Amino acid sequence: MTDSNNKDDELAGSEQPFVAHLVELRDRLVKATLAVAVMAIVLGIFPGPGALYDLMAAPLVAHLPKGATLIATSVVSPFMVPLKVLLMAAFMLALPVVLYQLWAFVAPGLYSHEKKLVLPLVVSSTLLFFMGVAFCYFFVFGRVFAFIQSFAPASITASPDIEAYLGFVLSMFLAFGMAFEVPVVVVVLARMGIFSVEKLKEFRGYFVVLAFIIAAIVTPPDVVSQLALAIPMCLLYEVGIWAAQIFIRHTKAPEDGVESTSSPS
Numbered sequence: 001m002t003d004s005n006n007k008d009d010e011l012a013g014s015e016q017p018f019v020a021h022l023v024e025l026r027d028r029l030v031k032a033t034l035a036v037a038v039m040a041i042v043l044g045i046f047p048g049p050g051a052l053y054d055l056m057a058a059p060l061v062a063h064l065p066k067g068a069t070l071i072a073t074s075v076v077s078p079f080m081v082p083l084k085v086l087l088m089a090a091f092m093l094a095l096p097v098v099l100y101q102l103w104a105f106v107a108p109g110l111y112s113h114e115k116k117l118v119l120p121l122v123v124s125s126t127l128l129f130f131m132g133v134a135f136c137y138f139f140v141f142g143r144v145f146a147f148i149q150s151f152a153p154a155s156i157t158a159s160p161d162i163e164a165y166l167g168f169v170l171s172m173f174l175a176f177g178m179a180f181e182v183p184v185v186v187v188v189l190a191r192m193g194i195f196s197v198e199k200l201k202e203f204r205g206y207f208v209v210l211a212f213i214i215a216a217i218v219t220p221p222d223v224v225s226q227l228a229l230a231i232p233m234c235l236l237y238e239v240g241i242w243a244a245q246i247f248i249r250h251t252k253a254p255e256d257g258v259e260s261t262s263s264p265s
Contacts, residue, residue, distance in 0.1 A: 028101040035097035040090035049082035052089055053162070056169055059141035063149045064158055071159045081162050088170070092133070099126055117191060117247065125184045128236075132180030133173045140176070140228045147224045172225075175218040179233050186240025187247050197248070200241050207237050 043052065057070060072078050099122050107115060152158055189195045195203075215230040
């Protein structure tokens with residue numbers, strides 16, 4: 001009987017906090033979903049799904065032979081593909097709101113020195129991802145498509161499928177967006193003590209080789225796109241080492257017990 005009472009005491013009061021966390025998580029997810037939905041509605045009204053796809057296809061269309069266009073090999077592709085582009089664009093535009101909801105959910109459970117680390121990483125990772133996507137769209141696509149078309153025989157008329165092109169764009173956006181996260185990964189590895197800054201500096205030569213291997217795997221088999229991915233990764237690795245030294249210096253946990261006054265409730 002005593003054991004049963006002890007078990008009841010241990011569990012007493014644990015249900016409400018857990019349910020409260022679930023309710024808050026639901027509210028955060030709803031707000032994030034609403035942000036994506038609002039952006040989707042706005043983009044659906046202006047400029048519209050078709051115009052968004054035309055914008056995404058512009059770098060390729062500019063390098064197609066005169067009179068050539070993209071084609072749809074599926075009956076539903078003219079409807080589904082622009083819709084997918086619309087949802088992708090809506091999610092990217094709403095990403096700051098989505099990440100803020102994530103931050104607002106986890107922040108109350110963090111110590112003050114952890115908040116100093118997490119919030120800058122959330123902001124910087126978002127900005128770096130957008131920079132990677134923008135670099136891919138405005139710089140890489142034009143040069144890659146020009147390079148590929150320069151090898152096309154005169155007897156071939158290029159008419160890429162719109163669904164295949166969407167898959168190509170998404171994979172390239174993801175590759176460059178993730179590649180631009182190198183500084184964040186370096187900072188996290190150094191801050192968590194997995195690798196010291198000195199070890200990261202010694203790893204420079206190996207990382208250059210690793211960057212070119214990754215670029216050869218995730219990009220099309222052309223020199224232009226591989227160099228366009230590998231070289232920024234190497235430069236961003238140096239940025240990450242520099243940023244890691246600053247983060248480690250400014251996000252150390254207090255050593256004199258001060259942290260206990262600002263610990264999570």
